[in-house]
Amino acid sequence: MAAEKWVYMVTAQTPTNIAVIKYWGKRDEVRILPVNDSISVTLDPDHLCTVTTVAVSPAFDRDRMWLNGKEISLSGSRYQNCLREIRSRGGDVEDKEKGVKIEKKDWERLNLHIASHNNFPTAAGLASSAAGFACLVFSLAKLMNVEEDPSQLSAIARQGSGSACRSLFGGFVKWKMGSKDDGSDSVAVQLADEKHWDDLVIIIAVVSSRQKETSSTSGMRESVETSLLLQHRAKEVVPKRIVQMEEAIKNRDFASFTQLSCTDSNQFHAVCLDTSPPIFYMNDTSHRIISLVEKWNRSEGTPQVAYTFDAGPNAVLIARNRKVAVQLLQGLLYYFPPKSDTDMKSYVVGDNSILKEAGLDGENSVENLQPPPEIKDNIGTQDQKGEVSYFICTRPGRGPVVLPDQTQALLDPETGLPK
Secondary structure (H helix, E strand, C coil), rough: CCCCCCEEEEEEEEEEEEECCCCCCCCEECCCCCCCCEEEEEECCCCEEEEEEEECCCCCCEEEEEEEEEEEECCCHHHHHHHHHHHHHCCCCCECCCCCCECCCHCCCCEEEEEEEEEECCCCCCCHHHHHHHHHHHHHHHCCCCCCCCHHHHHHHHCCHHHHHHHHHCCCEEEECCCCCCCCCCCCEECCCCCCCCEEEEEEEECCCCCCCHHHHHHHHHHHHHCCHHHHHHHHHHHHHHHHHHHHHHHCCHHHHHHHHHHHHHHHHHHHHHCCCCCCCCCCHHHHHHHHHHHHHHHHHHCCCCCCCCCCCCEEECCCCCCHHHHHHHHHHCCHHHHHHHCHHHHEEEEECCCHHHCCCCCCCCCCCCCCCCCCCCCCCCCCCCCCEEEEEEEEECCECCCCCCCCCECCCCCCCCC
């Protein structure tokens, strides 16, 4: 290894994902092995992602990490497990231009700097830890010239955050629970890429971007210990649903996809209520959004929109196509308008070209919206301003990528410290 004080860096971008068949409960807390399989949709990283820069240098005196600009401790077992696993797989790296020559054995003693940024709220039920740990493992694998494929890397990311294993692929992803005690067969596999079902449009209602009261980790532990419904769900219900959901995705069968997504989301939240003490992730706004979608689907005769909620109150709404997504957004904005001084482009983010299609890019456009004709009862009136913080419009997206443009790096190439 050359003695010069070089800094060698890689920057990567990783998407988040939303489970449509939920992961809730571990059979092994240390290795993060789940009690059931799960299936997710990867969201377009242009709209929801983590960007991570990892750097190595003989000048660094210890491992350090910054999350969203703030230094955090790496002493937790989840970070340590990921770092240990990836270091043990590091390969030889050479960059003649920079005078960098790292041998496999050097990774154990070289220190790392890591900077990570989420373009969406952390710990608010939008799977920020999934994108974060997936990006950490993916970027370190690129930095260290690790040869493993994405499924093998997913087994490392899983040890940081269970759902992270599913963010190593784009499109539709299955996390196989596996049966081995060492977790080597508990990996993610891609069911279909993001182009397979590209009609789908996803609208997320961020009901609260606050950190949740009960973290997923402690909530799962309590459910495993106290909920009989969880045991029944893992053993009897989910295995059948997984088969049906794989079939629905393969055939682009939106009616089955909707029925499975909605019932699985509702059962997951029923497990939370069946936990002692009960866990409340959804709130009144979440329930009103469910009511809106259920009534609309029933009035149309065939499902137009699927909903799913992770461990938080935010609604993830999957519309069967763009036309339906436009109608959905109009209905959501009718019932959940922005506060009067809000700019529409900050109230609907992500792919906000949908605002124009919905006729909502002009002055007073929300005030002019008509109530959806099929829903006249009990959803509430237009006085629910502020109940939704903002909406994100997105779609199924690709897996992780390296960002070669140095201007997107979060660390200074000279010092290896945050820019």
